[in-house]
Amino acid sequence: MSVLVYIDHTDGEIKKSSLEAASYGAQLASQLGVAAHGLVLGTLNADLPALGKQGLQKVHQVKNDSLNQFDPGQQAAMVAEAVTNLGATVVVVSNNVTGKALGPRLSARLKAGLVAGAVALPDTSNGFVVKKAVFSGKAFAQIAVSSPIKIIALTPNAFSVTNGDGSAEVADINLTVPAAKIKVTGTNKIKGQIPLSEAELVVSGGRGLKGPENWGMIEELADLLGAATACSRPVADSHWRPHHEHVGQTGGAVAPNLYFAVGISGAIQHLAGVNRSKVIVVINKDPEAPFFKAADYGIVGDAFEVMPKIIDSVKKLKGK
Amino acid sequence: MKILVCISKTPDTTAKIAFTDNNTKFATEGVQWIINPYDEWYALVRAIELKEKDPTTVLHLVNVGGSENDAIIRKALALGGDEAIRVNLESQDSFTIASQIAQVAKDGGYDLVFTGKETIDYNGSSIGGMVAELLDWPYVSLATKLELNGSNASLTREIEGGEETVEASLPLVVSAQKGMAEQRIPNMKGIMGARTKPLKVGEPVAVEALTSIAGFELPPAKAGVKLVPADNPEELVRLLHEEAKVI
Ligand SMILES: Cc1cc2nc3c(=O)[nH]c(=O)nc-3n(C[C@H](O)[C@H](O)[C@H](O)COP(=O)(O)OP(=O)(O)OC[C@H]3O[C@@H](n4cnc5c(N)ncnc54)[C@H](O)[C@@H]3O)c2cc1C
Ligand SMILES: Nc1ncnc2c1ncn2[C@@H]1O[C@H](COP(=O)(O)O)[C@@H](O)[C@H]1O
Numbered sequence: 001m002s003v004l005v006y007i008d009h010t011d012g013e014i015k016k017s018s019l020e021a022a023s024y025g026a027q028l029a030s031q032l033g034v035a036a037h038g039l040v041l042g043t044l045n046a047d048l049p050a051l052g053k054q055g056l057q058k059v060h061q062v063k064n065d066s067l068n069q070f071d072p073g074q075q076a077a078m079v080a081e082a083v084t085n086l087g088a089t090v091v092v093v094s095n096n097v098t099g100k101a102l103g104p105r106l107s108a109r110l111k112a113g114l115v116a117g118a119v120a121l122p123d124t125s126n127g128f129v130v131k132k133a134v135f136s137g138k139a140f141a142q143i144a145v146s147s148p149i150k151i152i153a154l155t156p157n158a159f160s161v162t163n164g165d166g167s168a169e170v171a172d173i174n175l176t177v178p179a180a181k182i183k184v185t186g187t188n189k190i191k192g193q194i195p196l197s198e199a200e201l202v203v204s205g206g207r208g209l210k211g212p213e214n215w216g217m218i219e220e221l222a223d224l225l226g227a228a229t230a231c232s233r234p235v236a237d238s239h240w241r242p243h244h245e246h247v248g249q250t251g252g253a254v255a256p257n258l259y260f261a262v263g264i265s266g267a268i269q270h271l272a273g274v275n276r277s278k279v280i281v282v283i284n285k286d287p288e289a290p291f292f293k294a295a296d297y298g299i300v301g302d303a304f305e306v307m308p309k310i311i312d313s314v315k316k317l318k319g320k
Numbered sequence: 321m322k323i324l325v326c327i328s329k330t331p332d333t334t335a336k337i338a339f340t341d342n343n344t345k346f347a348t349e350g351v352q353w354i355i356n357p358y359d360e361w362y363a364l365v366r367a368i369e370l371k372e373k374d375p376t377t378v379l380h381l382v383n384v385g386g387s388e389n390d391a392i393i394r395k396a397l398a399l400g401g402d403e404a405i406r407v408n409l410e411s412q413d414s415f416t417i418a419s420q421i422a423q424v425a426k427d428g429g430y431d432l433v434f435t436g437k438e439t440i441d442y443n444g445s446s447i448g449g450m451v452a453e454l455l456d457w458p459y460v461s462l463a464t465k466l467e468l469n470g471s472n473a474s475l476t477r478e479i480e481g482g483e484e485t486v487e488a489s490l491p492l493v494v495s496a497q498k499g500m501a502e503q504r505i506p507n508m509k510g511i512m513g514a515r516t517k518p519l520k521v522g523e524p525v526a527v528e529a530l531t532s533i534a535g536f537e538l539p540p541a542k543a544g545v546k547l548v549p550a551d552n553p554e555e556l557v558r559l560l561h562e563e564a565k566v567i
Contacts, residue, residue, distance in 0.1 A: 095445075097477075103446070104445075106453075114414065140536065140539065143533060184486050243464075246498070249357070250361075258564075293542075297546050297548065313554040
């Protein structure tokens with residue numbers, strides 16, 4: 001018996017969300033008293049034995065360049081075969097863009113109950129119950145999984161990466177590679193920016209900033225902090241900022257350690273995408289802005305006066 | 321070309337989230353129900369656009385749920401679509417819902433099944449992938465664009481920090497999100513017409529659920545905001561560094 005962690009990678013590197021999944025899988029394996037294994041489909045440059053630091057004992061790899069192009073149907077068939085061959089009883093994937101396509105396919109294929117968006121380790125004292133966020137982060141549900149095999153899709157940034165000193169054994173595994181039905185014809189990544197879904201710190205701007213020409217201060221603060229940038233929906237709808245930065249009910253959901261909101265009113269639909277952030281800071285000139293109710297720290301003031309001073313003191317803090 | 325669009329019902333985005341029955345049931349009293357925004361704004365509208373381009377297209381909607389969903393289904397029909405099918409089953413387990421949709425898709429001989437990116441209540445993002453697997457069709461998730469050229473589809477899908485263009489041939493399952501289409505408001509003609517469109521009720525196939533909801537909980541209340549005076553923003557930076565330890 002084992003816990004099998006699907007290791008997602010891009011541009012030759014393991015995604016941070018997969019290091020979280022590996023850490024989670026290893027802790028779950030020790031809770032269950034079974035082995036923790038990883039599965040890598042495709043080729044990468046990353047140091048695979050280093051997954052031992054997250055607690056994996058063994059990493060199985062299918063070295064095949066064509067698998068770097070993601071077809072969830074093809075990969076679900078391969079993961080399912082690995083689950084059977086290795087006798088895995090729990091599969092852990094990240095609930096990132098890859099996991100959202102792979103997890104459900106795998107679930108239907110193996111008739112294995114899926115918890116999409118888990119935020120904590122399962123409670124195994126009576127059955128197998130996993131906590132996940134529901135109602136766009138406004139509540140949590142306890143999901144009981146009744147099937148013999150279980151699939152957990154872990155919410156990015158909900159579980160810390162552990163850094164022990166183990167080293168994982170890496171071995172090739174022989175799995176049938178079905179024909180891909182999806183052909184990737186082009187990739188367009190925003191260079192030099194931290195993807196929002198992976199960011200630990202996010203600086204975000206709303207309509208209070210008046211226009212796209214005023215985003216310099218948002219970008220400067222984000223740059224200094226190593227944060228990603230985000231925005232409210234009207235800001236993306238007015239094309240002040242690209243669509244992928246839009247967070248909220250109908251945009252992306254983020255759960256960073258810090259969400260720094262400038263000139264955003266904090267409408268319930270906006271909060272739905274950010275309310276799982278660990279610390280929320282709000283800069284708004286209106287003391288009645290609803291965002292203050294959801295915030296941990298705040299300044300009631302004009303962003304155009306406050307932000308330059310904040311940037312200056314962050315510069316001092318960072319010794320720049 | 322036959323297109324099937326999956327329509328789900330969710331509480332209005334501003335609904336108060338509370339639970340009853342010892343925190344095992346969502347409190348529905350006073351809740352306004354809406355079509356799940358991803359299904360309405362993106363999946364359905366894109367399907368309608370495809371039908372507008374090629375009027376021979378047959379466009380059906382499917383919902384899995386009880387008769388209390390009929391009002392929402394009619395609202396969706398007011399936007400467009402030829403008829404709707406409601407599979408008469410109340411369930412929250414994604415696998416049982418997906419199994420019903422897969423059966424409808426198989427029986428109806430559809431070429432393209434659309435779902436929304438996720439429901440805004442249970443946030444599963446699961447149904448599309450499950451339906452695709454049950455049908456053994458390709459699945460393009462979190463799609464922001466879709467063009468058809470005969471039986472070939474060109475799509476754009478989200479990846480971390482960007483997007484990817486992909487190609488697949490029909491039959492195909494697609495989960496739609498922002499970018500796929502622009503929200504439409506139903507007009508009077510659509511609303512009147514929706515009343516007479518067929519809403520067929522089908523009986524579910526027997527499937528065993530794989531998961532169940534054991535209970536709900538609300539997040540712990542926030543301690544309250546710590547306000548820093550506007551003339552001393554340096555203090556905010558200090559607090560974030562020394563107290564919250566996030567920077
Ligand atoms: C179904 C539905 C889904 C939605 N989904 C989303 C979603 O996913 N994401 C989202 O963000 N919204 C969403 N919305 C829209 C949401 O309801 C709000 O309209 C939106 O979030 C408001 O954006 P905003 O805070 O940037 O702008 P506004 O509401 O205009 O607020 C601007 C804020 O800036 C402040 N301000 C102005 N000038 C300054 C200054 N000089 N310094 C400091 N502060 C200043 C103002 O006091 C105000 O609080 C959705 C709405 C609906 C109905
Ligand atoms: N009961 C249902 N009936 C029909 N379609 C549904 C139902 N539940 C979910 N869907 C579809 O599946 C998508 C993803 O839902 P979920 O996996 O629950 O987040 C939704 O956006 C709908 O398109």
